Amino acid sequence: MTTEGENPQTKAPPAGSARRALVGRLSWGLADQAASSVSNFVVGIYVARSLGVTAFGVFSLAWVTYGVVLNVSRGLATDPLVVRFSGVPDASWRGAVARSTGTALGVGAAIGAACLVAGLGLGGRVGPAFAALGVMLPGLLLQDAWRFSFFAAGTGRKAFVNDLVWGIALVPAMVVAARVGSVAAYLLAWGASATVAAGYGCLQSGIRPRMTEARGWLREQRDLGYRYLVENVSLSGASQLRAYGLGAIVGVGAVGAVRGAELLLGPFLAVLMGLSLVTVPEAARVLRQAPHRLGSFCLLLGGGQAAGALLWGAALLLMPGRLGELVLGGVWHSASELIVPVTLGVAGAGLGTGAAAGLRALGAARRSLRCQLFASACYVSGGLGGAAAAGTVGSAWGVAAATVSGSAVWWLQLRSALRERHRNPIPEVRTS
DSSP: OOEEEEOOOOOOOOOOHHHHHHHHHHHHHHHHHEEEEEEHHHHHHHHHHHHHHHHHHOOOHHHHHHHHHHHHHIIIIIHHHHSTTTTTTHHHHHHHHHHHHHHHHHHHHHHHHHHHHHHHHOOTTTTHHHHHHHHHHHHHHHHHHHHHHHHHOHHHHHHHHHHHHHHHHHHHHHHHHHEEEEEEEHHHHHHHHHHHHHHHHHHHHOOOGGGGGGHHHHHHHHHHHHHHHHHHHHHHHHHHHHHHHHHHOOOHHHHHHHHHHHTTHHHHHHHHHHHHHHHHHHHHHHHHHHHGGGGHHHHHHHHHHHHHHHHHHHHHHHOOOHHHHHHGGGGHHHTTTTTTHHHHHHHHHHHHHHHHHHHHHTTTTTHHHHHHHHHHHHHHHHHHHHHHHHHHHHHHHHHHHHHHHHHHHHHHHHHHHHHHHSOOOOOOOOOO
8 A cells, every 4th residue: 555655664774883874964964054054144144244234134035035946946856856865776866866956957047037037127226136146046056956965865975065165166256246245246146156066066976967857857756846845835935925024014124133133043043954954864764764763753853953942042142242243233233132032933943843854754745735834824924913013023923933833733743644654554665
């Protein structure tokens, strides 16, 4: 009988060896995300300090839009790759990666062209930023696809090196952008350096992305890909709607304040995102090797991230104001008022990612889609309702409440999925 799961059970390796391998893969995930986040953090901080809160708000709108497009690419290209091709034979992985990265490149080209046209039509402050983003989207999405491809193969070291190349290329690009001094220039510098890393990914893997096979990949993975697309877009789309709505209700400066508070949590978010690169592949391995441990693995994962977020937020509350001004400049005052609610929101999200990893490993796309749609609806309602009631601070508290509620739904769905699997323990095998 067929279920939503995708992973066969295999004999587990010795506990000590498996534990060392897991620690190694997690370590590369953290190192890779640290390299990636440092690049993004430097760009964000420099724009905040150099161009002020309004320009930083424009930059944040482009950044949020990039997040939506990135999640489109992941839903269609790399999420199915990670679920179905983690730990498979090399020949199967290489063929899947060629099609997956080709799909990511195609998504970047198509949506990038739309952003370019929209940006040229908008004009004003926002238009040039969106036009610059559109030009850079193909390289940005391809670079991200290489990261997930390497982690699916268990070679996180290559993903780390790729992000390191991005960071090195960013230095001269930022020097040029600083001379221009516009939001568009910084976006072009950020995207151009990512494109350099994307090209290097082709050399690392020896694989050429096949855009011509993107349609075949979408057809093969449609049972997961389109659900993950809706799930991912609902997540990032909710963030975009909240940002646009907040800008309309309170002002563009409010968007910059929220982004500033998120930058204060940047080092912890780097850890969270670094773990997210490996959580689904690792959950898939746990499911194959010791399926009875999947629930406890997810609980440890989510609980650890939530605890870490709370500890980091507590440290931020003790940070001297002068240090905050040194980091964020004029954005510090408005961002510092949001530390508590933003921290609680991140903690709630961290707790939920543990359950989300379990549902992804099980291939339970229907359940994860329902969870994400509920969480996204709560996010938009809480963020905009809070903004209407109490401005920027109210929006932050509304998002925090929504995130915690969404996390509870994720865990309820994972519990149901695990019970269902226990009743029907033989999943369908699919590795090609």
